[in-house]
Amino acid sequence: MSTLVGTHSEDLPEHAHAPAHEHRDDTAAKIGMWLFLFTELMLFGILFLVYAVYRSIYSEDFHHAALELNVALGSFNTFVLLTSSMTMAMSIAALQKRDKNLSMVLLLATIVLGALFMVNKYFEWGAKIHHGLYPASEHMRTLPHGEQLFYGLYYTMTGLHGLHVLAGMGLLSLMLYFVVRDKIRPDRHVMLENSGLYWHLVDLIWIFLLPLFYVTT
Amino acid sequence: MASTVVTHTPAVLNYLEEKGRHAGILSWVLSTDHKRIGLLYMYTMFAFFGVGVLMGLILRLELLTPGPTIPGFTANMYNAVFTLHGVIMIFLFVIPGLPAIFGNFCMPIMIGARDVAFPRLNLLSWYCFIVGAGIAVLALFTGQGFPDTGWTFYVPYSLRTGTNVTLGMLGAFIIGWSSILTGLNFLVTIHRMRAPGMGWFQMPLFVWALYATAWIQVIATPVVGITLALVMLERAIDVGIFNPALGGDPILFQHMFWIYSHPAVYIMILPAMGAISEIIPTFAGRTIFGYKAIALSSLSIASVGYLVWAHHMFTTPMSLAALFVFSLLTFFVAIPSGVKVFNWVATLYKGSIDLRSPLLFALSFIFLFSIGGLTGLANGALGPNLHIHDTYFIVGHFHYVMFGGTGFGLFAALHYWFPKMYGRMYNERLAWYYWALMFVGFNMLYFSMLILGMEGNPRRYYDYLPRFQTWHVVSTVGSWILVAGLLMMAYNFIRSARRGAPAPANPWGGVTLEWTVPSPPPVENFHEIPRWEGSAYHGFEKLQRRRSEAQ
Numbered sequence: 206m207s208t209l210v211g212t213h214s215e216d217l218p219e220h221a222h223a224p225a226h227e228h229r230d231d232t233a234a235k236i237g238m239w240l241f242l243f244t245e246l247m248l249f250g251i252l253f254l255v256y257a258v259y260r261s262i263y264s265e266d267f268h269h270a271a272l273e274l275n276v277a278l279g280s281f282n283t284f285v286l287l288t289s290s291m292t293m294a295m296s297i298a299a300l301q302k303r304d305k306n307l308s309m310v311l312l313l314a315t316i317v318l319g320a321l322f323m324v325n326k327y328f329e330w331g332a333k334i335h336h337g338l339y340p341a342s343e344h345m346r347t348l349p350h351g352e353q354l355f356y357g358l359y360y361t362m363t364g365l366h367g368l369h370v371l372a373g374m375g376l377l378s379l380m381l382y383f384v385v386r387d388k389i390r391p392d393r394h395v396m397l398e399n400s401g402l403y404w405h406l407v408d409l410i411w412i413f414l415l416p417l418f419y420v421t422t
Numbered sequence: 423m424a425s426t427v428v429t430h431t432p433a434v435l436n437y438l439e440e441k442g443r444h445a446g447i448l449s450w451v452l453s454t455d456h457k458r459i460g461l462l463y464m465y466t467m468f469a470f471f472g473v474g475v476l477m478g479l480i481l482r483l484e485l486l487t488p489g490p491t492i493p494g495f496t497a498n499m500y501n502a503v504f505t506l507h508g509v510i511m512i513f514l515f516v517i518p519g520l521p522a523i524f525g526n527f528c529m530p531i532m533i534g535a536r537d538v539a540f541p542r543l544n545l546l547s548w549y550c551f552i553v554g555a556g557i558a559v560l561a562l563f564t565g566q567g568f569p570d571t572g573w574t575f576y577v578p579y580s581l582r583t584g585t586n587v588t589l590g591m592l593g594a595f596i597i598g599w600s601s602i603l604t605g606l607n608f609l610v611t612i613h614r615m616r617a618p619g620m621g622w623f624q625m626p627l628f629v630w631a632l633y634a635t636a637w638i639q640v641i642a643t644p645v646v647g648i649t650l651a652l653v654m655l656e657r658a659i660d661v662g663i664f665n666p667a668l669g670g671d672p673i674l675f676q677h678m679f680w681i682y683s684h685p686a687v688y689i690m691i692l693p694a695m696g697a698i699s700e701i702i703p704t705f706a707g708r709t710i711f712g713y714k715a716i717a718l719s720s721l722s723i724a725s726v727g728y729l730v731w732a733h734h735m736f737t738t739p740m741s742l743a744a745l746f747v748f749s750l751l752t753f754f755v756a757i758p759s760g761v762k763v764f765n766w767v768a769t770l771y772k773g774s775i776d777l778r779s780p781l782l783f784a785l786s787f788i789f790l791f792s793i794g795g796l797t798g799l800a801n802g803a804l805g806p807n808l809h810i811h812d813t814y815f816i817v818g819h820f821h822y823v824m825f826g827g828t829g830f831g832l833f834a835a836l837h838y839w840f841p842k843m844y845g846r847m848y849n850e851r852l853a854w855y856y857w858a859l860m861f862v863g864f865n866m867l868y869f870s871m872l873i874l875g876m877e878g879n880p881r882r883y884y885d886y887l888p889r890f891q892t893w894h895v896v897s898t899v900g901s902w903i904l905v906a907g908l909l910m911m912a913y914n915f916i917r918s919a920r921r922g923a924p925a926p927a928n929p930w931g932g933v934t935l936e937w938t939v940p941s942p943p944p945v946e947n948f949h950e951i952p953r954w955e956g957s958a959y960h961g962f963e964k965l966q967r968r969r970s971e972a973q
């Protein structure tokens with residue numbers, strides 16, 4: 206591909222020998238990521254809409270059902286996720302300051318905090334299921350419609366959010382590998398920043414889920 | 423490095439010849455070249471289109487006489503076939519539509535770029551398309567067969583039927599990702615990779631249309647994704663959201679479905695309108711009338727289009743105020759489409775018209791789309807809607823829009839850009855013949871449906887009252903004529919792709935950038951990124967001046 210040398214030197218000063226499909230545009234990568242985040246917002250946005258509809262129809266039932274949720278555990282998990290967002294941001298800052306080791310440690314901490322969140326979630330769901338509170342269970346069928354819908358939405362929305370946390374952990378593990386391998390470096394870290402954006406979004410969605418399900422009463 | 427001499431060898435391979443890292447079929451299915459990806463989409467989409475047409479033919483044959491017509495073809499099979507027909511035509515043909523084929527092939531060249539912003543993501547979106555389609559095909563042959571719900575998957579029936587709804591929906595869900603990723607890629611490409619000097623209002627109108635479409639793809643598609651996911655979840659574990667037995671509301675599904683699926687009709691039609699806006703000036707030999715109006719009408723269609731979804735649900739319980747507002751907004755959204763039609767006609771006025779097959783198809787687009795659009799207003803008005811809801815009038819209407827509009831628009835684009843894609847010309851005389859067949863067949867097939875609908879024949883029925891038969895026969899005969907035309911068109915293109923006369927770089931006298939590169943284009947389109955000056959179609963201004971001086 207060296208045949209392309211100098212042909213587009215104006216737009217691409219540093220990487221003029223790269224072929225077109227390898228040229229680098231960090232702004233483009235960031236716009237792309239933001240657009241992707243829009244799609245995620247639409248995805249969850251519609252679920253929030255469904256929640257709003259049923260909550261307005263069955264507000265009393267929602268109130269009762271929400272009393273069953275463990276506020277302490279929910280708050281603890283919020284704390285865990287918020288902390289992980291902080292370590293994420295610090296990891297990027299560390300890399301920009303060329304402290305690769307610190308960046309790796311912070312990234313690892315983010316992943317571990319994500320895992321901690323999932324472990325809590327596991328116990329939380331486990332306890333509910335143990336009490337027979339899961340979709341289509343016999344106990345559930347004895348509850349009023351609004352409470353059934355509350356739990357239906359609870360499992361759907363926190364479940365989808367949990368999937369996003371898992372995906373985020375996978376993504377961050379890949380980023381950690383890239384940092385180790387120097388594929389992500391202080392001078393080219395847009396991928397890490399984009400992964401950070403994703404992680405913050407996952408965090409942000411949780412911030413809405415917490416009041417809607419746990420402290421709605 | 424800015425002063426380095428260009429070391430390009432002038433004899434660059436074109437994108438069809440280039441070998442790259444892989445050989446044979448791998449050089450296609452692993453290619454990140456936007457032009458090859460465009461062709462990959464084209465081949466797969468046309469294959470599905472063929473299957474969809476076959477299903478349509480079967481439906482029409484069954485409707486030739488009242489009562490059972492095809493021996494052994496049951497009412498349940500009829501339901502599965504119209505669902506399959508609808509799913510294929512919607513999700514595998516018109517939704518990917520022009521952006522997947524011509525957006526991929528032409529857009530980067532038209533803005534003076536070497537590729538899209540994320541070439542590998544582009545290939546990934548083709549794979550999402552293929553995997554999704556594969557899963558839908560799997561739904562045909564496993565379990566209790568293909569869904570019989572209609573392409574709209576309405577609950578509560580889709581929760582209850584024993585057919586493979588979950589698999590069918592999973593296919594549609596994954597295809598949705600393909601649409602989102604393409605939209606995302608095009609948005610970034612158009613924002614970041616325009617040639618130096620090409621401002622927003624200097625872009626070709628096809629690019630504008632793709633830009634507006636891409637926003638809809640990105641913002642609306644997740645809505646249908648989550649809606650389908652909820653139905654799948656409902657079928658698997660009974661969460662209750664759409665299930666009236668558990669307190670859920672099935673009408674909510676319809677709202678969520680149409681919040682996507684109405685904007686989706688603009689995903690289908692806007693790019694076709696964009697292609698028409700390229701073809702008309704080229705064959706009228708003059709710059710487009712009302713450039714800004716056309717560009718901005720794409721954006722306004724895209725945005726107002728979000729606010730009209732409930733016109734598909736006028737027969738569900740809704741407040742009178744809601745009915746009124748949705749109907750009014752539906753009328754509003756027709757205005758920008760009307761603006762485009764008037765601008766196209768005004769462009770032709772006093773142009774020096776060179777009537778060739780791309781223009782022929784473009785003109786029939788305008789005619790057929792106008793019928794589709796005006797019948798759409800009949801649907802959008804509250805009174806008539808109650809009368810024609812769920813009748814053949816609706817089936818006639820949406821075929822006029824999706825097939826007469828997007829389908830003919832796509833054929834127009836194919837006749838226009840085919841020489842660029844393959845570097846070969848097709849048989850122009852043959853094109854006129856099959857155009858005539860298609861145009862006549864089309865109107866017989868679907869105008870009869872409009873009449874049947876007015877007379878009260880409901881849609882999605884295997885049978886009908888004997889008094890409806892005359893128009894059903896006209897319609898079925900029309901389907902044969904139309905398909906004869908489609909086959910001739912397929913023959914023309916398949917033959918010409920290999921044996922057509924070599925095409926020059928600019929066979930039609932177009933002025934946008936794709937006509938400045940050889941046909942077929944070299945691997946990375948430009949060896950020097952062009953610099954753009956003047957308006958999008960300024961090339962015609964010179965031509966017009968010369969013409970008026972000559973007079």
Ligand code: HEM
Nearest residue numbers: 478479481482504508511516572573824825881882883901
């Ligand atoms: C030769 C071509 C075609 C023929 C003969 C044909 C015929 C038909 C017939 C007979 C029906 C079902 C009527 C009913 O029982 O309700 C139908 C439905 C439909 N067609 Fe076509 N069609 C053709 C092409 C297309 C194209 C190109 C598109 C889209 C671009 C399309 C989209 C649809 C859709 C979405 C439905 C509704 C399916 C449903 O009710 O769920 N068709 N078509």
Ligand SMILES: [Cu+2]
Nearest residue numbers: 684731733734
């Ligand atoms: Cu609509």
